[in-house]
Amino acid sequence: MILTVVRAMWLGLWRDRGALVLAFLFPPLLFIVFAEVFSGSTGEGLELNIAMADSANSSFSQQFVDSISAIDGFVLSPLSASDSDIDIESGLSEAVRTGQADAAIWIRTEPPRYPDSDLDGEAPVLVIGDSSKALAVAVVHGRLQALIQEQFPVLNVSRAVTLVDALVGPYSDEQQQSLEELIDELELESASGESDGSINAGSLIEQRMRQSEAGIDDDGGISYYAGAVAILFLLFSAMQGAISLIDERSSGIVDRLLAGPGGARVVVIGKGVFLTLQGLVQVSIIFAVAWWLFGIDWIGKFGLWLITALLAAASAAWLAMLMASLCQTRQQAQTASAFLVLILSAVGGSMMPRFLMPGWLRDLGWLTPNAWAIEAWQGVFWRGQGAAELWLAWLVLGASALIAMCISIILSTRMSRA
Amino acid sequence: MSEAQHSIILSIEQLCFDYPGRPVLQELDLALQHGELFALLGPNGAGKSTLIRALCGRLRPHKGSIQVSGLDPHRSAAARKSIGLVPQQIALYRHLTVFENLEVFARLAGVQRVRVSALAQQALDQCGLESVAGQIVSELSGGWQRRANIACGLVHEPALLVLDEPTVGIDLPARLAIEQLLTELSGQGMTQQMTILLISHDLEQVERLADRVGFLINGRMQHVGVPIELLSQQFGQMHEWHVQLEQKPNAADSELLNRLELQPEPAAGQLYWRGWLDEAQQAGARMQRLEQAQIAVREWRVRQPGLDSLWRTVYGMAQPESIDQTNEALAR
Numbered sequence: 154m155i156l157t158v159v160r161a162m163w164l165g166l167w168r169d170r171g172a173l174v175l176a177f178l179f180p181p182l183l184f185i186v187f188a189e190v191f192s193g194s195t196g197e198g199l200e201l202n203i204a205m206a207d208s209a210n211s212s213f214s215q216q217f218v219d220s221i222s223a224i225d226g227f228v229l230s231p232l233s234a235s236d237s238d239i240d241i242e243s244g245l246s247e248a249v250r251t252g253q254a255d256a257a258i259w260i261r262t263e264p265p266r267y268p269d270s271d272l273d274g275e276a277p278v279l280v281i282g283d284s285s286k287a288l289a290v291a292v293v294h295g296r297l298q299a300l301i302q303e304q305f306p307v308l309n310v311s312r313a314v315t316l317v318d319a320l321v322g323p324y325s326d327e328q329q330q331s332l333e334e335l336i337d338e339l340e341l342e343s344a345s346g347e348s349d350g351s352i353n354a355g356s357l358i359e360q361r362m363r364q365s366e367a368g369i370d371d372d373g374g375i376s377y378y379a380g381a382v383a384i385l386f387l388l389f390s391a392m393q394g395a396i397s398l399i400d401e402r403s404s405g406i407v408d409r410l411l412a413g414p415g416g417a418r419v420v421v422i423g424k425g426v427f428l429t430l431q432g433l434v435q436v437s438i439i440f441a442v443a444w445w446l447f448g449i450d451w452i453g454k455f456g457l458w459l460i461t462a463l464l465a466a467a468s469a470a471w472l473a474m475l476m477a478s479l480c481q482t483r484q485q486a487q488t489a490s491a492f493l494v495l496i497l498s499a500v501g502g503s504m505m506p507r508f509l510m511p512g513w514l515r516d517l518g519w520l521t522p523n524a525w526a527i528e529a530w531q532g533v534f535w536r537g538q539g540a541a542e543l544w545l546a547w548l549v550l551g552a553s554a555l556i557a558m559c560i561s562i563i564l565s566t567r568m569s570r571a
Numbered sequence: 572m573s574e575a576q577h578s579i580i581l582s583i584e585q586l587c588f589d590y591p592g593r594p595v596l597q598e599l600d601l602a603l604q605h606g607e608l609f610a611l612l613g614p615n616g617a618g619k620s621t622l623i624r625a626l627c628g629r630l631r632p633h634k635g636s637i638q639v640s641g642l643d644p645h646r647s648a649a650a651r652k653s654i655g656l657v658p659q660q661i662a663l664y665r666h667l668t669v670f671e672n673l674e675v676f677a678r679l680a681g682v683q684r685v686r687v688s689a690l691a692q693q694a695l696d697q698c699g700l701e702s703v704a705g706q707i708v709s710e711l712s713g714g715w716q717r718r719a720n721i722a723c724g725l726v727h728e729p730a731l732l733v734l735d736e737p738t739v740g741i742d743l744p745a746r747l748a749i750e751q752l753l754t755e756l757s758g759q760g761m762t763q764q765m766t767i768l769l770i771s772h773d774l775e776q777v778e779r780l781a782d783r784v785g786f787l788i789n790g791r792m793q794h795v796g797v798p799i800e801l802l803s804q805q806f807g808q809m810h811e812w813h814v815q816l817e818q819k820p821n822a823a824d825s826e827l828l829n830r831l832e833l834q835p836e837p838a839a840g841q842l843y844w845r846g847w848l849d850e851a852q853q854a855g856a857r858m859q860r861l862e863q864a865q866i867a868v869r870e871w872r873v874r875q876p877g878l879d880s881l882w883r884t885v886y887g888m889a890q891p892e893s894i895d896q897t898n899e900a901l902a903r
Contacts (some may be wrong), residue, residue: 157674158675161667161671165666264742318818367891405662406662408627408656408658408662411629413648413680414680415681416648419679
């Protein structure tokens with residue numbers, strides 16, 4: 154009997170070509186879009202419009218501006234430097250405020266090449282940004298730091314020397330001469346491209362990049378978003394499928410079936426099993442695309458992936474059936490499902506990585522199947538974990554499916570008795 | 572008919588069911604015999620749907636008992652298996668073909684896999700659906716969908732077929748075809764006779780089809796019997812007199828119509844009037860009175876009372892005592 158319901162639902166889906174396309178083609182397409190968009194969110198490939206002004210207007214500052222304009226992803230919009238400082242700053246701020254520029258760089262004075270600058274004075278370079286685009290400011294700042302380190306190490310050395318001079322007393326004439334010879338030598342190396350960046354001004358910026366233990370060519374974004382999109386679509390399509398329970402209730406099909414010997418239990422279990430299988434196929438397609446286009450080690454990790462996929466699909470299917478059992482009308486179910494999917498996906502990390510969220514929201518995320526499914530798939534593909542590390546996520550997904558199934562059956566049985 | 576054919580298929584005794592603060596079924600009694608077509612009549616809200624849910628086992632009676640083929644449908648899957656329900660809506664999987672729907676509902680009704688195809692084919696034959704067996708339900712006309720709806724209710728050969736408004740919303744030829752089907756299902760010539768419980772608001776259809784009828788009044792089954800006998804008991808030799816006016820009568824005309832013991836039909840804008848006559852011939856003299864008063868009459872007729880007349884009487888749309896009043900008026 155359960156297989157009969159499964160077959161009826163499969164034929165319904167197979168013959169509704171629109172639903173078929175939405176169920177199996179739309180998810181991998183969206184995954185590709187998400188993967189492309191979000192896997193570049195570390196700053197690589199970003200294109201930033203930057204308003205630029207050079208008040209120093211020297212050959213050295215011009216060389217500095219030229220180097221900035223050569224940074225990949227920076228699109229400079231020069232601002233006239235003939236106005237007063239107040240006009241320049243307000244002009245740059247206005248460009249950022251109105252959105253004409255993502256950030257602004259103002260070279261206010263000649264960057265000091267020799268250690269005679271005043272430490273208490275204002276910084277020669279000012280980056281202006283907007284809090285709504287804090288990431289853009291951070292990227293610009295980081296790129297400038299890297300530029301100075303690689304192409305203008307003399308600026309870092311001069312800054313350090315000036316600092317030492319201020320703290321421990323003036324240099325002797327001989328020391329001063331040696332420093333100036335060293336700085337000239339560094340400038341020559343920079344100009345000839347021979348600088349190896351070994352002079353690091355005391356390692357002002359430190360970066361440490363962790364590589365995948367699974368040994369795949371992935372910065373974590375692909376495997377993350379494959380899982381994130383998969384669980385999002387599992388929920389989305391399961392909710393749509395479960396709404397058919399309400400349609401069948403209003404069309405009298407459920408009345409007819411409930412009058413039969415199987416009752417509500419057969420109807421609900423049959424639908425839940427179908428939605429689980431449908432979800433498994435959806436997830437398979439998404440990860441197959443991730444394997445084919447992005448090199449995820451899907452085949453190598455197939456067993457662990459399959460367990461996670463089956464439990465995630467069951468969890469989504471039975472949560473959807475629970476929602477449908479609680480709703481009286483299609484309208485209710487549509488509203489509830491849209492809300493539920495959006496909330497679970499947002500809090501659970503399907504829309505943005507949870508590490509970017511506030512702590513309380515990260516904790517709340519553990520109440521969603523999204524967080525556990527993503528965590529499990531990240532464990533499989535990114536951290537290279539095995540069953541010993543993944544059991545908790547599997548347990549939570551499986552338990553949520555089981556509990557939702559029991560409540561759905563109880564609710565539907567009660568409904569059938571009303 | 573053999574003794575077995577006279578056996579009781581549905582037995583309801585002293586059935587009571589309340590919704591919170593509202594009694595719906597009160598000490599309801601009903602017994603249906605094998606092969607009969609019984610029409611359950613009652614206005615919306617009378618409790619017909621509740622009664623169907625109870626006899627399909629979905630509701631536990633607060634008092635009394637229901638037995639289908641000798642078993643309690645609330646407790647026994649076998650009892651529920653012997654019921655075929657045809658809801659008022661087209662309760663079919665719309666993306667499946669007619670034959671696939673028959674297979675699905677046969678399986679869900681507990682038919683063994685090996686028998687499913689044969690029974691689906693039998694249901695196709697019974698309902699005249701062979702020509703559309705392979706068509707998707709959503710692509711069929713309303714009449715074919717109605718037939719398929721019935722076929723899915725009887726595919727598992729139930730002893731009791733419950734039909735809720737099986738001909739609502741379809742054209743005359745389709746309705747006549749379904750009426751023919753119902754006649755055949757409950758009558759001779761079929762491989763297995765069924766007991767049919769029909770719910771319909773089409774009283775002319777009920778009069779044509781039903782072996783017996785029953786009116787659900789205040790949660791009780793009343794006026795149960797063969798239609799022609801019920802009408803005879805209720806109205807004797809009385810005739811119903813209908814008058815349709817050309818235009819709405821003025822106050823003086825209304826007064827005359829009332830003196831002739833005609834009552835306006837509710838919600839008909841005082842264009843339709845109805846009264847009772849001891850003999851059909853009395854209508855002529857009365858029509859002369861209307862003619863003399865220059866009341867323009869579009870149409871008038873005298874007819875034997877039907878189930879609609881009985882409906883009006885039992886549900887208070889025409890006061891039973893008005894019959895006597897009419898007689899008195901006529902005597903005057």
